[in-house]
Every structure is written in structure tokens, then in C-alpha cells.
Amino acid sequence: MSRRGERPSAEALATLPVAVDAMGGDKSPGEIVEGARRVAAENGIPVVLVGPPDQVGDTCGLPLVACTEVIAMDEDPAGGVRRKKDSSLVRVAELVRDGQASAMVSAGNTGATMAAALLRMGRLPGVIRPCIATPLPRLGRTPAVLVDAGANAECTPAMLVQFAQMGAAYVAARFGTTAPTVGLLSIGEEPTKGTPLVKETHALLAAEGAAGSGARFEFVGNLEGRDLLPSPADVIVTDGFTGNVALKALEGTLRFIFDVVTGVFMLDDATKAAADVLLPHLLPLAAEFEPENTGGAMLLGIDGVCVISHGSSNATAMVNAVRVAYECATRGLVDHVAAAVRPSPDA
Amino acid sequence: MSRRGERPSAEALATLPVAVDAMGGDKSPGEIVEGARRVAAENGIPVVLVGPPDQVGDTCGLPLVACTEVIAMDEDPAGGVRRKKDSSLVRVAELVRDGQASAMVSAGNTGATMAAALLRMGRLPGVIRPCIATPLPRLGRTPAVLVDAGANAECTPAMLVQFAQMGAAYVAARFGTTAPTVGLLSIGEEPTKGTPLVKETHALLAAEGAAGSGARFEFVGNLEGRDLLPSPADVIVTDGFTGNVALKALEGTLRFIFDVVTGVFMLDDATKAAADVLLPHLLPLAAEFEPENTGGAMLLGIDGVCVISHGSSNATAMVNAVRVAYECATRGLVDHVAAAVRPSPDA
Numbered sequence: 177m178s179r180r181g182e183r184p185s186a187e188a189l190a191t192l193p194v195a196v197d198a199m200g201g202d203k204s205p206g207e208i209v210e211g212a213r214r215v216a217a218e219n220g221i222p223v224v225l226v227g228p229p230d231q232v233g234d235t236c237g238l239p240l241v242a243c244t245e246v247i248a249m250d251e252d253p254a255g256g257v258r259r260k261k262d263s264s265l266v267r268v269a270e271l272v273r274d275g276q277a278s279a280m281v282s283a284g285n286t287g288a289t290m291a292a293a294l295l296r297m298g299r300l301p302g303v304i305r306p307c308i309a310t311p312l313p314r315l316g317r318t319p320a321v322l323v324d325a326g327a328n329a330e331c332t333p334a335m336l337v338q339f340a341q342m343g344a345a346y347v348a349a350r351f352g353t354t355a356p357t358v359g360l361l362s363i364g365e366e367p368t369k370g371t372p373l374v375k376e377t378h379a380l381l382a383a384e385g386a387a388g389s390g391a392r393f394e395f396v397g398n399l400e401g402r403d404l405l406p407s408p409a410d411v412i413v414t415d416g417f418t419g420n421v422a423l424k425a426l427e428g429t430l431r432f433i434f435d436v437v438t439g440v441f442m443l444d445d446a447t448k449a450a451a452d453v454l455l456p457h458l459l460p461l462a463a464e465f466e467p468e469n470t471g472g473a474m475l476l477g478i479d480g481v482c483v484i485s486h487g488s489s490n491a492t493a494m495v496n497a498v499r500v501a502y503e504c505a506t507r508g509l510v511d512h513v514a515a516a517v518r519p520s521p522d523a
Numbered sequence: 524m525s526r527r528g529e530r531p532s533a534e535a536l537a538t539l540p541v542a543v544d545a546m547g548g549d550k551s552p553g554e555i556v557e558g559a560r561r562v563a564a565e566n567g568i569p570v571v572l573v574g575p576p577d578q579v580g581d582t583c584g585l586p587l588v589a590c591t592e593v594i595a596m597d598e599d600p601a602g603g604v605r606r607k608k609d610s611s612l613v614r615v616a617e618l619v620r621d622g623q624a625s626a627m628v629s630a631g632n633t634g635a636t637m638a639a640a641l642l643r644m645g646r647l648p649g650v651i652r653p654c655i656a657t658p659l660p661r662l663g664r665t666p667a668v669l670v671d672a673g674a675n676a677e678c679t680p681a682m683l684v685q686f687a688q689m690g691a692a693y694v695a696a697r698f699g700t701t702a703p704t705v706g707l708l709s710i711g712e713e714p715t716k717g718t719p720l721v722k723e724t725h726a727l728l729a730a731e732g733a734a735g736s737g738a739r740f741e742f743v744g745n746l747e748g749r750d751l752l753p754s755p756a757d758v759i760v761t762d763g764f765t766g767n768v769a770l771k772a773l774e775g776t777l778r779f780i781f782d783v784v785t786g787v788f789m790l791d792d793a794t795k796a797a798a799d800v801l802l803p804h805l806l807p808l809a810a811e812f813e814p815e816n817t818g819g820a821m822l823l824g825i826d827g828v829c830v831i832s833h834g835s836s837n838a839t840a841m842v843n844a845v846r847v848a849y850e851c852a853t854r855g856l857v858d859h860v861a862a863a864v865r866p867s868p869d870a
Contacts, residue, residue: 315783326710329718363673363767371676371764401771405779414768417718420710421765422772424748429776432752436662437784440804447804450797457787457794 183479183510184275190506191222193239194498195268195277198227199246200284201489205232208283211494212238219495221502224277227264243267249487253287257295265289269296272480279481279501281472283489289482290327290475297480300510302519304332306477307339307416308484309346310423312407313464318351320407325473326420333376334520336360336413340381342476343411344393345516349509350474350500351410356392358385359399359409361418369398373415381413392516401425430465468493471500476513481505530826531622533855538569540586541848542615542624545574546593547631548836552579555630558841559585566842568849571624574611590614596834600634604642612636616643619827626828626848628819630836636829637674637822644827647857649866651679653824654686654763655831656693657770659754660811665698667754672820673767680723681867683707683760687728689823690758691740692863696856697821697847698757703739705732706746706756708765716745720762728760739863748772777812815840818847823860828852 184192196212198205205227213236216223225232226241245263247256257266265284269292271277282289294306307324314320323343328335344356360378362370367378378398385395396409401422404412414422441451463469472485472493481504485497531539543559545552552574560583563570572579573588592610594603604613612631616639618624629636641653654671661667670690675682691703707725709717714725725745732742743756748769751759761769788798810816819832819840828851832844 329710329716329721361768363676363764363771369676374764400775401768401773402775402778404772405776417710417721418765418768421708421748421761422768424710425751425769425772426748426776428747428749429752429773430780431749433777433780436808437805440801440808443804446800450800453793453797454787454801457790458784461783461787 184278186506186508189278192276192278193222193224194501194505195224195226195241195271195280196494196498197264197268197280197282197284198225198232198240199264200282200289201485202249202487203490204283207490208494209234209236209238211489211491212498214491215495215498219499221498223498224271226267226271241267241271247285247288249285251285251288253285253291256285256288257291265292266296269293269480269482272482273297278505279483281483281485281494281497281501283485283487283493283497286326286484286487289484293475293478293480293482297478297482300477300479300514300517302517303477304335304338304520306475307342308473309343309476310473311470312404312412312426313470314406315461315464317406318347318353319470320410320412321347322404322412322414322419322423323476324414324416324419325423326416327475328416330417331373331415333373333380336373336377336415337380337384338477338517338520340385340393340395340411340413341516341518342513343413345512346474346476346509347410348392349507349512350504353410355394356410357396357408358393358411358413359396359403359407361401361412361414361422362398363400365398365400367398374398377413434462469496472497474500474504477517479510481509530857533853536625537853539623539625540569540571541845541852542571542573542588542618542627543841543845544611544615544627544629544631545572545579545587546611547629547636548832549596549834550837551630554837555841556581556583556585558836558838559845561838562842562845566846568845570845571618573614573618588614588618594632594635596632598632598635600632600638603632603635604638612639613643616640616827616829619829620644625852626830628830628832628841628844628848630832630834630840630844633673633831633834636831640822640825640827640829644825644829647824647826647861647864649864650824651682651685651867653822654689655820656690656823657820658817659751659759659773660817661753662808662811664753665694665700666817667757667759668694669751669759669761669766669770670823671761671763671766672770673763674822675763677764678720678762680720680727683720683724683762684727684731685824685864685867687732687740687742687758687760688863688865689860690760692859693821693823693856694757695739696854696859697851700757702741703757704743704755705740705758705760706743706750706754708748708759708761708769709745710747712745712747714745721745724760781809816843819844821847821851824864826857828856
């Protein structure tokens with residue numbers, strides 16, 4: 177059921193709308209539709225909403241592709257996609273597959289989004305498994321990207337090497353990084369540290385990404401958990417279990433500190449006055465860490481652009497997710513990823 | 524070469540000194556000796572230093588067990604312990620083994636500390652592999668404990684179950700927690716989420732730690748990375764690879780935020796004045812996260828008390844590490860851990 181025929185050119189993609197799952201996320205459809213309306217009106221990006229008309233309600237003048245079903249946030253992903261063939265999530269993926277949309281965006285059930293994208297658009301040739309690329313802020317610089325942030329709990333060294341290839345292609349297409357660096361997440365700098373998976377991957381990446389080798393990335397060796405913020409490498413490679421735990425540990429720590437500091441600010445009149453002095457300096461920094469500003473995670477390795485937005489996405493998050501989806505589609509992200517992946521015999 | 528004869532009673536241990544590796548850590552011997560002096564003078568805890576007399580220098584009146592060698596911070600752990608039989612690290616472990624010290628403390632090479640403790644004191648009966656237990660602060664409550672924080676990159680479900688048993692015994696002995704709760708680090712709440720290791724461990728822990736089962740702990744299910752700070756469970760169980768990455772991601776995020784906020788405080792006179800108002804409230808909270816105040820990590824599963832202090836330990840860190848070592852020794856931590864571990868056929 178994957179793509180029929182040629183992938184559209186970048187020029188053709190620029191004229192196609194981004195397909196937005198109007199029913200995805202905790203704040204759907206209200207905030208989702210509002211975000212889609214804003215990005216269409218303010219950024220001139222063509223958008224099409226997908227959802228059951230009676231549930232979506234007012235589309236603010238945006239076109240709507242009608243469907244009859246919705247996959248719930250907590251529904252079994254594979255089962256949901258298999259059973260609900262006329263769900264908004266399945267339909268946005270089909271619009272990309274069928275050349276009627278340039279990209280898909282959903283803030284819904286992450287597992288179901290991956291399943292719908294994979295089953296409807298299909299894997300790129302030679303890709304063993306798609307992975308999730310999540311941006312990690314680096315104040316004042318382009319973000320680093322963590323791959324895999326949670327798509328594959330179990331990985332092989334060949335998969336991790338492809339994550340490096342795809343992650344490097346992604347930062348090149350999205351941020352214009354000309355010579356991406358790749359680090360491998362481990363528990364020590366030495367190549368002998370870590371699990372067998374990490375040690376074997378280290379050897380493969382060192383062979384492929386040696387400085388001056390002409391490869392599409394430079395391998396800078398192992399990184400540790402403390403290197404994630406800010407990351408010295410443009411791409412951090414790890415399996416989806418470790419990546420998800422590390423990402424959530426980082427997010428949880430930021431949230432915890434935010435709550436603690438906010439509590440201190442609110443203690444009394446003196447601390448409130450001090451907060452008024454500091455907040456104009458702190459808020460712009462804090463904004464770089466807000467998921468709503470990062471544009472969401474990208475599913476790499478499938479034959480189409482698929483942005484997975486945070487389940488708590490508001491209108492601003494959708495504006496940024498649609499922008500990232502549109503930019504990546506029109507910059508030929510899928511072609512770049514396809515060219516970067518060395519086909520594996522495991523694929 | 525492990526312990527000869529009976530383990531000393533808690534009463535006997537209270538009269539024995541804590542053996543301190545005077546040459547361990549980036550700030551040895553100066554800060555290490557000063558910390559040992561302070562904890563002896565101010566807390567009345569008997570301490571013996573171990574190191575080459577010419578390198579240790581002034582012992583501030585503390586007894587010194589002389590040795591001739593030092594294992595460097597970056598030396599191969601197993602090789603160092605094997606070759607340097609008269610090193611300070613090996614000798615502190617032997618003092619515990621031989622009933623001449625109640626516990627050992629080192630801020631030196633972590634791998635070599637584990638190797639020395641394991642090879643000289645030996646594993647407790649039935650323990651497959653020792654693990655590192657690291658405290659995670661929970662403001663205003665006793666800390667949670669992460670096991671394994673990095674001793675074993677590769678683990679089996681049977682090992683993780685023992686980490687739960689040992690971690691629960693540790694929080695009971697150290698913090699007086701009467702009904703410890705245990706959570707399993709994964710990438711979703713559902714028992715079906717995660718790696719095969721996590722899924723099998725989930726089933727074993729659910730069978731052993733069911734509420735009301737009379738087990739020494741209650742299993743509360745899977746936790747995610749975002750639950751580490753503050754942890755809803757007293758003990759968080761994971762393999763040493765994931766545990767080390769998560770712990771360092773957490774530490775790195777705290778350090779990053781600290782640097783960012785400090786930078787804002789120093790911007791101009793107005794922000795400095797605001798900082799002066801807030802710091803009296805923020806510093807006590809920040810202190811709970813300083814490794815020097817947490818007393819260091821504990822190696823569980825060996826026949827003796829071994830505290831692994833941070834490599835950057837100063838005198839205050841040593842005071843707290845020696846206090847934790849002494850308290851755990853005199854409260855019979857090793858007996859509690861030995862009683863909690865269900866011997867595995869893999870041991």
C-alpha cells in the first residue's frame with residue numbers, strides 16, 4: 177500500500193498542502209484547527225485538515241478531507257491503524273502517499289502515527305527501521321538531534337548506523353548544517369565502554385565517519401548523558417529505549433527546576449519583584465526548551481514527511497510543526513534521507 | 524580472597540574505623556584528609572587513612588595504614604587492581620575484609636573501587652552481580668535510590684530483580700523506609716512497553732512485589748525518565764547502561780540550568796540585586812542536588828560496606844561519605860542486604 181509511482185519534485189511539493197490530523201492531541205480539534213488557520217494565514221503555507229466533520233466543527237475556512245473515525249490517544253497503535261481504515265491518522269498518511277499532500281502532521285497517538293506513516297507511505301528502500309528524530313536545544317545555535325528518540329526499543333548496530341546517516345541528512349536539510357558531526361550515546365568516552373550494541377556500533381561509525389573520509393558525517397566518538405545539553409555533536413545516536421529514557425529524564429528535570437524556581441518567585445512581595453527583573457531575561461531562554469517552539473519530532477526513513485507533534489500541542493505548537501513539515505518537504509528531505517542511507521542486507 | 528570467618532556484629536562494627544582511601548579523587552589527598560579529620564573531630568566517627576606516607580603528607584593526627592601504590596583515576600580498573608596489590612584502593616578493601624575497618628570510602632577510580640571491593644570482600648551469597656545505588660533527591664523527603672547506576676552495562680531479568688531486593692534493603696537501612704516501593708524504568712506505563720529485559724523483569728517484579736504479598740517491597744510498575752525527579756518510588760530499577768545515561772542526563776541538565784541562571788544573575792546591577800533576594804531561597808534547594816551532600820553512591824551485593832564518592836569530592840563530600848558509610852555499617856546494611864536477596868541459580 178505504499179507510494180504509487182514517483183515521489184513528487186520539490187517544486188511540486190511546494191504547491192501541495194500539509195495534511196493536518198485535526199483530531200490528534202489532547203487539545204484537538206480546537207487548538208489544532210486554530211494553529212492550522214494561523215500558519216495558513218500568516219505563513220502562506222497551504223494546509224488541509226482531516227477529520228470527521230461533525231467532530232471537527234468550524235474549520236475556519238480551511239479545506240477539510242472528511243473521514244469517519246478517530247484513533248484515541250491511548251488506543252493500541254497497530255490495532256487502531258489496522259481496524260480504523262477511515263481514521264484521520266490513516267487518511268493524512270494516505271494523502272501524502274497519494275501525492276495529494278506534501279507532508280503529514282499529527283499530535284495524536286505517537287505509536288499509531290508511526291504505524292500509519294510506515295504502513296501507508298512505506299519505508300525508503302534499504303531502510304531497516306524508521307526512527308524518531310527529536311531536537312535538543314543548544315542556546316544560540318541550531319538544535320542537536322537525538323535519534324532514535326523512541327521508535328525502536330530494540331536495535332542492531334546496522335540500525336544505529338542508519339540512524340546516524342538519516343540524522344545527518346535531516347540536520348543538513350532542516351538546519352543547513354554542512355558537515356554534520358555524529359556522537360554515540362554511551363557510558364564513557366572509551367570505545368570499550370558500553371553494551372555490545374554500542375561497542376559494535378562505535379566500530380562501524382568510526383569506519384564510516386572518519387574525519388576526512390568524505391562521508392556525509394564526521395563521527396566524533398562516544399558521548400555521555402551529561403553531553404546532551406548542550407550537545408557537542410549535531411546528531412546523537414542511540415537505541416530508542418535509551419533515547420526515550422534520556423529525553424524524558426531531561427524534560428522531567430527541566431520541568432522540576434521550572435516548578436521549583438516558580439515556587440520561589442511566588443514566595444512573597446520581595447521575590448515577586450526580583451522575578452519581575454529576571455523574567456525578561458529568563459523567558460527567552462526558557463522558550464527555547466518549550467516543545468511548542470521546536471516544531472516536533474520527525475519520523476525518518478519513510479517515503480514521506482511525517483511530523484509527530486507533542487500530545488499537549490497548542491496552536492503555537494501546530495504552527496511550528498506545520499512550518500517544519502512544509503520546509504522539510506520542500507527542501508527534499510525524503511530525497512536527502514534516501515540518498516544518505518546505505519542499504520542494509522537486514523532491510 | 525574474600526572475608527575470612529564471621530561478619531562482625533553491628534556493635535563490633537561501631538568500634539571499628541572507616542577506612543578512607545587518602546589518594547582517591549581529583550582533590551586527593553588534601554581535601555580527602557581534611558574531610559576525614561573533620562568527620563572524626565566533629566562527628567566522633569573513627570577513621571583510618573590509607574596511602575603512601577610520602578604522598579599523603581600531614582594526616583592531621585589521624586592513623587595511617589601505609590601502602591606503596593596508587594591506582595590512577597584513568598587507569599584500567601581490573602588491571603590496576605590485579606597489578607597494584609599494595610595500592611590504597613586494594614588496602615582499604617582488605618581492611619574491611621579482615622575485620623579491621625567497618626567500611627571503605629573512596630573518591631578514586633570508580634571501576635577500580637568496584638573491582639577492589641568485589642575481589643577483596645567478595646559477593647554476598649547468591650548475588651549474581653553487585654550494583655551501584657545512587658540517591659536521587661526528593662525535596663523535603665528522603666531521597667529515592669537508582670539501581671543500577673552504572674556497575675553493569677549488561678543485565679538479565681534475574682539481576683534486575685536482585686537490584687530491587689538490594690535497593691529496598693538499602694533504603695530501609697539507610698533512611699528507615701518501612702515499606703519501600705519499587706518502580707521499573709521503561710518507556711511507557713504499560714507492562715508491554717520496553718525491551719525484552721524490561722518486560723521479563725516487569726513480570727518477575729509484579730509476581731514478587733504484589734501489594735500485600737508480604738514481600739520486602741511493593742512493586743508499583745513502570746516509571747519513565749520524567750519520573751526520576753522527584754521519583755514516586757523509593758527505588759528505581761534499571762540496567763547499569765540506562766541508569767548511567769539517565770543519571771548523567773539529569774546531572775547535565777541541572778548543571779546546564781545552573782549555568783544559564785547564574786549567567787542571568789550576573790548580567791547587570793539590577794539582576795545582581797534580584798539574585799541577592801532569591802539566592803537565600805534557592806541555595807538550600809540547590810544544596811540538595813550537590814553530590815557533596817548526598818553521601819555518595821553505595822556498592823550493594825558485596826560482603827562489606829563500600830561508598831563510592833564523586834571523583835570531584837571535596838572535604839564536605841568526604842564528611843558525608845564517611846557518615847553514610849559508618850551509619851550503614853553500624854545499622855547492619857550488609858546483613859539486611861544478604862537477608863533480602865533471594866539467591867539466583869545464575870549466581
